[in-house]
Amino acid sequence: MNDMLNPLIQFLRPISPLAWIPLAILWFGIGDKPAIFLIFLASFFSLVMATTIAVQSINPIYFQVAANFNFNRLELLSKIIIPAITPEVITALRLTVAVAWLVVVAAEMIAVQSGLGYLILDARNALRMDYVMVGMIMIGVIGLLLDLMMQKFSRLKWTAH
Template identity: 75%
Template sequence: MKKKLRIYFLPFMAFIVLLLIWAAAAHFSDWNAHIFPGPLQVAKSMWELTSDGTLLKHAAASLFRVTLGFYLAIILGIPLGIFMGRWETARIILNPLIQFLRPISPLAWIPISMLLFGIGDIPAVFLIFLASFFPLTVSTAAAVIAINPVYFHVAANFNFSKYEVVSKIIIPAMLPAAITALRITITIAWLVVVAAEMLAVTSGLGYLILDSRNALRMDYVMDGMIVIGLIGLLLDFVMMQLSKIKSVFWGTLSK
């Protein structure tokens, strides 16, 4: 009971302290309230944006782009990671190319994505895909390489097909590392979509923040920032719950 109280009470108190510091800073600041709004003003403006549906529209647009780009990265990156981790020749061929492209910031691709796809959802989805694809591929390959070889020897003794090796050995053994990679990557994807929306689209939380800044509505800017943080917290919570599923941890990833 005390442990649960600490888990929920201490973070709650941290948020309260942050709000108090924010309120005090806004109250004693020399800046105008329109430039540095306090918590109450931001809460009021958030209610306005929520009531007229503006906030929901922009949040839904951002979530759509993240979901689509992240899903594409999963269905392409994880199978490629399994392929590279299981077959050394594939790893020798593909790893240098991936390691060359991986350090390039997704934001550096913005001019190219806008040139190729124009203005709209596709450039943002493409950037989210890039931000998610490389970490997922590399993490999956590393997890497959780390699987205890004993499992593959047993599979060979029982004449497992390639499909059975993947479905009964590789996927269950790599799940812990894969879920951890998903948890990290979804945060990266969420960061990228906000930046991409400031340049390539006319909707989404990133666009809301940029448009509000141009209109000197700093309360709306902070509303967008708060919603970004809340959605990020929710996504991280979902991934953390997935990592706690007991059926995930059936084997060891160490040799």
């Protein structure tokens, strides 16, 4: 499965989510749907890569133990794989949230007529640099709050180790 999907993922992964904006608008129209699609693109490939690498990094002894205990697929997934990969996936999720936030703001500048990105662009056109600065500060504050939230989320006890 990895051999089939990896070339496609590696082909699509470096394409900036912002490059997809014209197609997203064509496919989904103006509004929230294109932005959701762009956020999905910004997040999906990083999470797939992190999850794949985390699964490949599981100590093979864990799988031998699971085989010795005759784990079925559900037990293998719930008792071995998910606990083993959760810390890496949570870290990737934290990084992905930051990238997704950048894409949201950039998409607002290009594809919608609301949000902080639109505020900054509109303020720039009106030569209102005070609004531009307020928009930039708000983006930073929200980004900081998102990261703090993800830090708290990542500190929760996720594995039995």
